[in-house]
Amino acid sequence: MKILDIALKDMTRSFRSAFALIFMFVIPLLVPVLFYFMFGNIANDEQAFQLPVTKVIIVNLDQGSPTFRQTMANIPGGTQANSLGEIVVNVLQSPDFANLLEVMPEADPAAARAAVDNQQAGVAIIIPADFSSRFSTLGGQAIIEFYQDPTLTIGPGVVKSILNQFMDRISGAKISVNVAMAQTNTTDPALIGQIVGQYMAAQPQGDPTTTLLNVQSPAQTKPVRNPVLAIVGLVMGAMLIFYAYYTGVATAQGILQEDEQHTLPRLFTTPTPPSSILTGKFLGVLLTVTAQVIILLIAARIIFQVNWGSWQAITLMSACIILNAAAFGIFINSLLKSSKQGGAVFGGVLTITTWVGAMPIFIGFAGYSNPTVNAISLTMPQGWIVRMLMEGVNSAPLSQITLSGLVSLTWTAVFFIIGVWRFERRYA
Amino acid sequence: MNTKAIEVQNFHKHFGEIRAVDGVSFSVERGEIFSLLGPNGAGKTTTISMLSCLLSPDDGDASVLGHSVRKDPMDVKSVLGIVPQEIALYEDLSARENLTFWGKMYDLRGAALKARVDEVLEVIGLADRAKERVKKYSGGMKRRVNIGVALLNRPQIMYLDEPTVGIDPQSRRNILDSVLALKREGTTVLYTTHYMEEAQELSDHIAIMDHGKLIAFGTHGELVKIVGETDRITLTINTESSRVTEAWKKTPGVQQVDAENGTLTLLVDDSNQVLPRLFDAAAASGVRITSVDIQEPDLEVVFLHLTGRALRD
Numbered sequence: 158m159k160i161l162d163i164a165l166k167d168m169t170r171s172f173r174s175a176f177a178l179i180f181m182f183v184i185p186l187l188v189p190v191l192f193y194f195m196f197g198n199i200a201n202d203e204q205a206f207q208l209p210v211t212k213v214i215i216v217n218l219d220q221g222s223p224t225f226r227q228t229m230a231n232i233p234g235g236t237q238a239n240s241l242g243e244i245v246v247n248v249l250q251s252p253d254f255a256n257l258l259e260v261m262p263e264a265d266p267a268a269a270r271a272a273v274d275n276q277q278a279g280v281a282i283i284i285p286a287d288f289s290s291r292f293s294t295l296g297g298q299a300i301i302e303f304y305q306d307p308t309l310t311i312g313p314g315v316v317k318s319i320l321n322q323f324m325d326r327i328s329g330a331k332i333s334v335n336v337a338m339a340q341t342n343t344t345d346p347a348l349i350g351q352i353v354g355q356y357m358a359a360q361p362q363g364d365p366t367t368t369l370l371n372v373q374s375p376a377q378t379k380p381v382r383n384p385v386l387a388i389v390g391l392v393m394g395a396m397l398i399f400y401a402y403y404t405g406v407a408t409a410q411g412i413l414q415e416d417e418q419h420t421l422p423r424l425f426t427t428p429t430p431p432s433s434i435l436t437g438k439f440l441g442v443l444l445t446v447t448a449q450v451i452i453l454l455i456a457a458r459i460i461f462q463v464n465w466g467s468w469q470a471i472t473l474m475s476a477c478i479i480l481n482a483a484a485f486g487i488f489i490n491s492l493l494k495s496s497k498q499g500g501a502v503f504g505g506v507l508t509i510t511t512w513v514g515a516m517p518i519f520i521g522f523a524g525y526s527n528p529t530v531n532a533i534s535l536t537m538p539q540g541w542i543v544r545m546l547m548e549g550v551n552s553a554p555l556s557q558i559t560l561s562g563l564v565s566l567t568w569t570a571v572f573f574i575i576g577v578w579r580f581e582r583r584y585a
Numbered sequence: 586m587n588t589k590a591i592e593v594q595n596f597h598k599h600f601g602e603i604r605a606v607d608g609v610s611f612s613v614e615r616g617e618i619f620s621l622l623g624p625n626g627a628g629k630t631t632t633i634s635m636l637s638c639l640l641s642p643d644d645g646d647a648s649v650l651g652h653s654v655r656k657d658p659m660d661v662k663s664v665l666g667i668v669p670q671e672i673a674l675y676e677d678l679s680a681r682e683n684l685t686f687w688g689k690m691y692d693l694r695g696a697a698l699k700a701r702v703d704e705v706l707e708v709i710g711l712a713d714r715a716k717e718r719v720k721k722y723s724g725g726m727k728r729r730v731n732i733g734v735a736l737l738n739r740p741q742i743m744y745l746d747e748p749t750v751g752i753d754p755q756s757r758r759n760i761l762d763s764v765l766a767l768k769r770e771g772t773t774v775l776y777t778t779h780y781m782e783e784a785q786e787l788s789d790h791i792a793i794m795d796h797g798k799l800i801a802f803g804t805h806g807e808l809v810k811i812v813g814e815t816d817r818i819t820l821t822i823n824t825e826s827s828r829v830t831e832a833w834k835k836t837p838g839v840q841q842v843d844a845e846n847g848t849l850t851l852l853v854d855d856s857n858q859v860l861p862r863l864f865d866a867a868a869a870s871g872v873r874i875t876s877v878d879i880q881e882p883d884l885e886v887v888f889l890h891l892t893g894r895a896l897r898d
Binding site: 158159162166169170173174418419420422423424425426427428429430 | 637639659662663669671672674675676689690691692734
């Protein structure tokens, strides 16, 4: 009974400290909120997947050519255009791409390039004056200048893809014409028009100006998870782990502080066995961390809709965090002579062990998974908790999570045995 | 029935090379106030820590109401109320919460605990501020709660370790009155102090400690007799003390001369006879005496006589 009295007294004291509450609850919840806003475009689960709109400046200097115009006129049902450049412009301005491209005509190539340099546009497309003429010439090579903002990847990639597909079809038609002309030894524009028409009709999507890029959301058999929330979930997991260990260490520091504030010696003068006093102190650490972890898990679920995995996985992970953080706190404090050493030691030890342990989370943000990094993280007790967290979130088999949990519990046992032995040697 | 509340036999305790307590033996009668008097570092707190079972003696033993501090520490602790030298309270808990928690540590529970906490709050005069957190209290109020904790289990023996250090005169007076009240209620009190006046006012018996040893023991009257008819004369002079110290040491009737910060303390056989000789010697050395204070023998004189140092050194 006295053990519980001591533990509850310690817990009460922890929860009365504004400083402790900030570090136990406010900061761990605040950091994911900052990440949430930092990643911008705070989409919610109802919004569909969308690519960003890319600003494209197009300079069409193409003056066309008689051959081209004649050929186009002879394509049955074909698009009427004075130049190939005009067709390119029409393709990019197609309503099909309205959600992807914002096309702005421009007359001056230098102004177009300057707009890209100033990041007013993502891409500048400059079609030379002889574009149609070169295309229409047997063996001629038609080239479009593609000028892009080097800091962008997705938008310019989309534009390039559209142009490549378009040019591939046009080139395919030209090759067909060249082959036919070589075989029939004729340059009859009517025949060329017919060949181009037949070639285009044989293409799966018909006319080259029709849909070139079919952007669709992934098949949605279940609601799409907002990627920002997925990141926030991992950040929340990292915060939960870091601050659970912080609380374990800070609460266990209460043993040293009670010694320095003379309440621990006074406790030893009461008819309470020293082993009960120390057990009560250890239980206080455990209960405080337990309360913190449970509250944070629930808050994260409610505020950020974090999916921690199955209830078995989350139960196992929570138990391992609580036990390991408490034992780690007792162990670290047992190595100190006084609480004055605590600030530097806690700051250094907690920062290093947690950051190394949580490296898989941080490189995960960048979309990487590195076996070496994962292995290094497992040299820290927090590494195994992080592993359990990621296994839980990724719905790994329970047997796999249990295995990580067993390793974590081994760490816990080692910390607890050493910590208790050192404290008992000092006080009991 | 054994009339001894506490019997200490040959206590020894050392910390590394330092002999904190070196062969101390004494006994305390039931219902009396017994003071351990000595300067800081004399070994008083170490002795009381061993009697509280907080420290284990390297050698020797003590019996507290028949229980050995070595063999029956839990029995010893259950009959004691201990007021440590420092404020040993949880400042983020209220006075009531502190008393309730400490009461539980003394195995009080339920209605009995609540009733006892209420009683103690009345005794220490904090019933109306019981819900305030201790950190908001003045130093004197904290001292009262500190004593209140020791009263919770209605102890047969109370240890008070320098309870008046660093507090205002009014709070000090309250504490001394509380100690006398405890005696009236039949509680045995073991009181440590380096204030000679407190030991003199409160104690039935006094043990003087210095450098870990018990150098004198007895009632106030018995201790004063150690120094015989010796008087203490305190003088201040208008110049360096070294100019007259040697002359005074050679003056007939002077036993001892100590100089500190321009003040000279002399132990003399009879101040009426010696004082004129001191003025003569001073005049011969070209020194003018600016003030004179003559004291009858007291514990300060006893300590000075036994150790050659003032109690407050």
